[in-house]
Amino acid sequence: MPAPGPFLTRALATAVTLLGVLGPLTACDVQTSDSAHSGAERKARPIAPVAGCAKGWTDPSDLSEDRAPARCEPGAPAPKPLKKKTKVVVSASTLNAEYLAPLQIALAKGEFVKENLDVEVKLLPTPDALPLLAKGDIDVQYAAPEAGVLNGIRQGFDIRWVAGNFSPAPGSKSGFWARLRPGQTADEVGLKDRTVGTLIGKGSVIMYPMEKVLAKHQADVDSVRFQQLGPAEVLTALKNGGVDAAWLLDPVWREVDGDAGYAFLGGQPRGEPLGGLLFGPDLLTGDPDAGVAFLRAYIRTVNTYFAGDYKKDKAFVKELGQALKTEPDTLAAVPSLRMDWEIRDGTADRLQKAYAAAGVTEGDPLPEDRVVDRSFYAEAVGHKP
Known part of the structure; x- marks a missing residue:
């Protein structure tokens, strides 16, 4: 059989980078520093309504395949710049996968700058980034709650899954x-x-x-x-x-x-994101204002540029191709992803069940609140759970 063409080879390379295996971590892999605020209590924060985000939340228990993802109006939630410019370091195992598009477009459009955030993205293999996240050397990991993440949390690492990424479009056969x-x-x-x-x-x-x-x-x-x-x-x-x-x-x-x-x-189940943004201790408890600001910029980007079938706009597909360093024709060959910052009820439980069946985790399943924290995007869109 002929070898795959160059665009296909690049797509496969992206896929294998994205889905690299996270093996179980041991206690000696990470030494959490005092600055990491490991295990600190996360206090409830006041939540006020946000203009333009009346539909910025859906019932997490809704697992229907035709569920419309939450959406605010374009440009919402509006920026609320931090008083002090704050550096946020994000890691990703690839920089050109389409699921990363909201992050890359937010950078290109200056959405983080509007929040007074200085965001730096580092290309790091997922297994290498996880201990750095736990230590506080990086602030955000764009990944998924894979077995290695859950093994780390079980050992006491202060990491939470705080936002989803996407689910497949109805026409996708990935x-x-x-x-x-x-x-x-x-x-x-x-x-x-x-x-x-x-x-x-x-x-x-x-x-x-x-x-x-x-x-x-x-x-x-x-x-x-x-x-x-x-x-x-x-x-x-x-x-x-x-x-x-x-x-x-x-x-x-x-x-x-x-x-x-x-x-x-x-x-992948329709309407159920399986990955997204993981926060480490620096944003979870050290500077939650910066954590909310980061998600506010991310969510505003989704609402403004990825609200529906964004690939109908050829000019935007070209712009997206430039941001992801991917040929526009390659992006246009498959349906638009359904970008979705929310996390469904029970996803963490279903993942843990699959990991247990595969023999890659041990011990009792973690309760959802040890894995998931919806409070950051709830505050960003003004929803009181």
Whole structure:
């Protein structure tokens, strides 16, 4: 089979960087400093209504696939500059994945500057960034509550998932694809004892939707053979029979979409973000005003530039391509993401259940309030939970 083209190879490389495995951390991995405010109590803060954000909140228990994400009016919530210019350091494992678009556009449009924030983004592999977040050396990690994060929290690290990122658009087929036998339909695919090609490890959030797909096809994480492949190998292995199924990300799945020899079995749940922004102790308890200001700028960017199908605007797609250093045609080849800063009820529990089944976490599940803190975006949009 021919090798993937340059745009496809870059997309795969981005995917493998994004989904790098977070292994369990040990106590010696992180020594939290006094400045990290480790374990400090987070006090309730007053919340006032915010102009333009009457629809800036949805019921977290609403898990319907057609749920419209929360949205304020364009330009809302309005900036409330901090009295003192504040430096905020953000880490990300890639700088050109589309899910990072609100962060990159916020930087390009000066939305953080409007809050008197000096935001610096550092390119760091997720496993390297996590201990720095726990120590307070970085303030925000754009990642996900993966197994390594939860293992760290279990050991006492003061880290919380404070905002979501996106869920797939209805037209997206990013997810689990299987190669069909002649005459076979998607409903007839059995995955037990089959080989699954993947860029990810069992500690990734993708184990949650993957587990659901396996269950629908008479399998579980113990009855399939996972074959971890390089970024340019997954699609090739699926096509040449090296694996029976594979998790294909945007825009890779377009290579097999419409081909009768392949079937899309499922992907990330609609309307349920699985990643986003993690705050460390410096913003959680050291300077929560800066934490709210950071989310206010981020949310304002979503409301202003990503409220709906943002890829209908060709000029903006070009601008987005410049910010992400990605070809506009590559971005336009797949549906717009549904940017969503909210976190659904029970997502942390479902992730932990998947990690436990995969054998990458130990001990009792953490209660949601040890993993999730919705208070920062609630204050940013003026909602009293």
